[in-house]
Amino acid sequence: MDLNTLWFILIAVLFAGFFFLEGFDYGVGILLPWLGKDDDERRIIINTIGPFWDGNEVWLLTAGGAIFAAFPNWYATMFSGFYLALVLMLIALIMRGVAFEFRSKDKRPGWRNFWDWSICLGSLVPALLWGVAFGNVLRGVPIDAKMQYTGDFFGLLNPYALLTGVYGLVLIVLHGAIYLTLKTEGTVMEHAHALALKLWLPAVVLLFAALGASYMATDMYTKLGVNPGVIPILGGAALLSVSWFLRNQRAGWAFVMTALTLITTVFTIFLTLFPRVLVSSTDPAKLSLTIYNASSSPYTLTVMTIVALIFVPIVLIYQGWTYYVFRQRVGKNSLVH
Amino acid sequence: MDALFWARLQFAVTTVYHFFFVPLTLGLAVFVALMQTRYYRSGKEEDKQLTQFWGKLFLINFAMGVVTGIVQEFQFGMNWSEYSRFVGDIFGAPLAIEALLAFFVESTFLGVWFFGWDKLPKGIHLASIWLVAIGSMLSALWILIANSFMQQPVGFVLRNGRAEMTDFFALLTNPNVLTQFPHVFFSGVATAGFFVLGISVWHLAHKSNVEIFKRSFQYATLYALIGIVLVALIGHSQAQHMVQTQPMKMAAAEGLYESEDPAPFSLLTIGSLDGRSEVFSIRLPNLLSLLSYNQLTGEVKGLNDLQAEYTKKYGAGDYLPPVPWIYWSFRIMVGAGMLMGVLAFACLYLAMQNKIDANMRYLQWLPYAILLPYVANSAGWIMTELGRQPWLVFGLMRTEQGVSLAVSGGAVLISLVLFTLVYGALMGADIFLLKKYATTDPAKIAEAVGAY
Numbered sequence: 001m002d003l004n005t006l007w008f009i010l011i012a013v014l015f016a017g018f019f020f021l022e023g024f025d026y027g028v029g030i031l032l033p034w035l036g037k038d039d040d041e042r043r044i045i046i047n048t049i050g051p052f053w054d055g056n057e058v059w060l061l062t063a064g065g066a067i068f069a070a071f072p073n074w075y076a077t078m079f080s081g082f083y084l085a086l087v088l089m090l091i092a093l094i095m096r097g098v099a100f101e102f103r104s105k106d107k108r109p110g111w112r113n114f115w116d117w118s119i120c121l122g123s124l125v126p127a128l129l130w131g132v133a134f135g136n137v138l139r140g141v142p143i144d145a146k147m148q149y150t151g152d153f154f155g156l157l158n159p160y161a162l163l164t165g166v167y168g169l170v171l172i173v174l175h176g177a178i179y180l181t182l183k184t185e186g187t188v189m190e191h192a193h194a195l196a197l198k199l200w201l202p203a204v205v206l207l208f209a210a211l212g213a214s215y216m217a218t219d220m221y222t223k224l225g226v227n228p229g230v231i232p233i234l235g236g237a238a239l240l241s242v243s244w245f246l247r248n249q250r251a252g253w254a255f256v257m258t259a260l261t262l263i264t265t266v267f268t269i270f271l272t273l274f275p276r277v278l279v280s281s282t283d284p285a286k287l288s289l290t291i292y293n294a295s296s297s298p299y300t301l302t303v304m305t306i307v308a309l310i311f312v313p314i315v316l317i318y319q320g321w322t323y324y325v326f327r328q329r330v331g332k333n334s335l336v337h
Numbered sequence: 338m339d340a341l342f343w344a345r346l347q348f349a350v351t352t353v354y355h356f357f358f359v360p361l362t363l364g365l366a367v368f369v370a371l372m373q374t375r376y377y378r379s380g381k382e383e384d385k386q387l388t389q390f391w392g393k394l395f396l397i398n399f400a401m402g403v404v405t406g407i408v409q410e411f412q413f414g415m416n417w418s419e420y421s422r423f424v425g426d427i428f429g430a431p432l433a434i435e436a437l438l439a440f441f442v443e444s445t446f447l448g449v450w451f452f453g454w455d456k457l458p459k460g461i462h463l464a465s466i467w468l469v470a471i472g473s474m475l476s477a478l479w480i481l482i483a484n485s486f487m488q489q490p491v492g493f494v495l496r497n498g499r500a501e502m503t504d505f506f507a508l509l510t511n512p513n514v515l516t517q518f519p520h521v522f523f524s525g526v527a528t529a530g531f532f533v534l535g536i537s538v539w540h541l542a543h544k545s546n547v548e549i550f551k552r553s554f555q556y557a558t559l560y561a562l563i564g565i566v567l568v569a570l571i572g573h574s575q576a577q578h579m580v581q582t583q584p585m586k587m588a589a590a591e592g593l594y595e596s597e598d599p600a601p602f603s604l605l606t607i608g609s610l611d612g613r614s615e616v617f618s619i620r621l622p623n624l625l626s627l628l629s630y631n632q633l634t635g636e637v638k639g640l641n642d643l644q645a646e647y648t649k650k651y652g653a654g655d656y657l658p659p660v661p662w663i664y665w666s667f668r669i670m671v672g673a674g675m676l677m678g679v680l681a682f683a684c685l686y687l688a689m690q691n692k693i694d695a696n697m698r699y700l701q702w703l704p705y706a707i708l709l710p711y712v713a714n715s716a717g718w719i720m721t722e723l724g725r726q727p728w729l730v731f732g733l734m735r736t737e738q739g740v741s742l743a744v745s746g747g748a749v750l751i752s753l754v755l756f757t758l759v760y761g762a763l764m765g766a767d768i769f770l771l772k773k774y775a776t777t778d779p780a781k782i783a784e785a786v787g788a789y
Binding site for chain 2: 043046047050051052053054055057058061062064065066067068069070072073075076077078079080081083084086087090091093094095097098100101102103104105106146147148149150153296297299300303304307308311312315318319322325326
């Protein structure tokens with residue numbers, strides 16, 4: 001395996017980690033104003049992700065940085081091509097990040113409500129847009145021979161990409177609801193549990209719809225064949241089992257299953273893409289960006305590989321440790337007034 | 338106005354704004370960690386209160402720094418895609434390493450620190466705030482390694498139509514970053530020093546928690562003094578380095594049009610409106626040579642000679658940066674810094690002579706001095722980045738060559754307006770909260786830690 005392939009896999013892993021971790025805190029954020037009936041409940045909900053959300057977000061920044069370092073042309077074409085979509089996402093992320101820190105620092109209900117809705121929308125926009133973005137990457141966007149995006153903002157909002165966006169959004173909300181079932185007690189937990197059960201069927205339908213649409217709108221069929229292989233099937237099966245685990249009060253396993261679905265979804269996208277990183281709809285065979293024509297030099301890839309092999313395991317260890325430290329459920333008695 | 342103009346303006350606005358928060362994060366993280374180290378050793382309630390009081394303000398500021406930093410990482414690809422293609426082989430690496438090495442540490446352990454007051458053994462809890470401080474320093478270091486490549490490209494070769502890395506170690510030990518990093522770090526120390534100083538004086542003037550804030554005042558005086566003295570000393574060697582590597586920037590900072598030996602230092606130079614010639618100037622003889630080379634003589638090159646030299650080297654073109662901007666931002670930075678030095682020494686004198694209360698009618702104005710480091714920090718970056726013009730990467734790529742081709746001027750204008758509105762509103766909320774918590778009784782703040 002060459003270093004280009006290794007970095008392709010590493011970026012897939014970073015995105016998988018990002019959707020698994022930031023997935024539930026986006027989900028929790030989206031549910032905040034809906035599930036939190038009063039201020040105490042809202043604070044409980046926020047505190048379930050309080051120690052983690054910032055660290056989780058770094059998975060995205062690292063994925064972004066890794067794309068820049070390993071595949072500068074991918075970074076340049078995609079980030080300039082998806083310009084307005086990324087502006088929206090950045091503003092959502094800004095409002096969301098600030099809101100966590102600001103909302104409880106003043107008691108006025110108007111103030112808190114504003115930041116709570118900032119958390120909700122600031123989580124919803126990126127959760128939706130990432131699915132739209134990956135739908136487009138897979139389906140292909142107009143890219144010319146100079147690796148320049150030649151489409152516009154509205155071209156990104158095609159039915160297929162919107163479908164993958166909604167699928168991602170619903171899966172993330174489900175993932176978040178199950179996380180809340182795991183991490184809270186009392187009414188918040190009951191409501192989250194009930195909501196997760198309700199969301200399960202739409203998520204399953206959307207998964208199969210998105211998979212079916214991918215067979216039609218992208219070259220998934222030529223890439224993966226009729227039988228898509230172990231990874232997508234594992235993801236589908238995992239999502240199917242969620243309802244059973246939820247009904248039998250095994251929220252922990254249900255959480256593992258939605259995590260698996262998110263991770264396998266990312267891997268399925270990357271498997272279908274390989275060795276391309278951004279498909280050109282103008283001429284998929286000739287103009288697509290690949291792990292070779294978009295990559296950094298072998299020297300840079302070598303340096304980055306050494307750095308990643310040393311530091312990724314260290315990050316995993318200490319982030320894992322934080323989840324262990326804050327493993328307890330969050331209830332009313334853990335709030336400070 | 339085209340995409341290039343708006344993209345430059347947006348980068349300027351978002352970067353200067355981002356850097357409102359970075360220096361305070363750098364300096365205050367270490368300050369809070371030092372306070373907590375005292376608490377760890379003494380176990381005294383008032384040390385805990387000091388830690389939590391400054392820690393609260395640190396958190397509010399930190400959040401703003403983080404979210405505005407995300408914009409910076411994305412903006413290279415969004416607005417400067419051709420730049421990203423050209424230098425991605427070199428420039429992407431420090432950004433990715435920053436996320437992996439520094440940002441993970443900072444963000445993860447900040448959560449641990451904030452939520453861990455009652456959940457962790459004291460030693461581990463103390464370690465977590467030190468890790469936040471170290472993480473933010475590393476973060477600044479990697480970003481400055483990236484920036485230094487733009488000021489002084491090293492460890493690369495031009496190949497395949499782009500700059501490719503040939504020596505990672507050369508990138509890390511870029512002579513430019515060796516002075517730039519400590520300059521930025523100690524400007525953060527000075528910023529935090531004045532921040533703590535100003536707020537402490539406010540409490541002393543209002544007779545609130547006098548014992549605690551007298552101690553804070555003393556610590557902050559020392560901290561600000563260390564910061565400002567080291568910033569000045571390092572700034573001096575930075576300027577000497579600049580004379581060697583970016584003489585055009587130094588000539589612009591001095592409004593020096595013709596090369597001179599010995600070179601005089603400009604007290605006041607008025608140039609023509611286009612910045613192309615000198616109209617009037619008061620200069621101190623020999624001082625610029627002295628500052629540049631630590632001796633009374635030595636040639637400092639002027640703008641006109643450098644223009645001729647660069648035309649010969651790089652081809653026909655205009656190689657002058659916007660001279661008045663560089664000249665005045667340099668003076669504003671140095672002037673604000675000198676004023677900070679005077680104030681810090683005055684505070685030291687008052688603290689040592691135990692004359693703080695007796696001079697409160699003067700000291701009560703000190704909270705306004707919190708603005709001085711912000712002025713100096715912004716002016717410093719404006720000088721550094723505008724002084725690099727017309728280059729995006731010195732000697733390799735001009736600014737207009739780096740802008741995104743796929744993004745229209747209208748799109749950039751939309752994003753610029755959106756960012757400006759959001760940033761403006763957030764600045765209001767940030768100042769509101771900082772003011773509120775800066776003027777709160779520390780005992781009340783200590784009650785509400787460990788959860789949002």
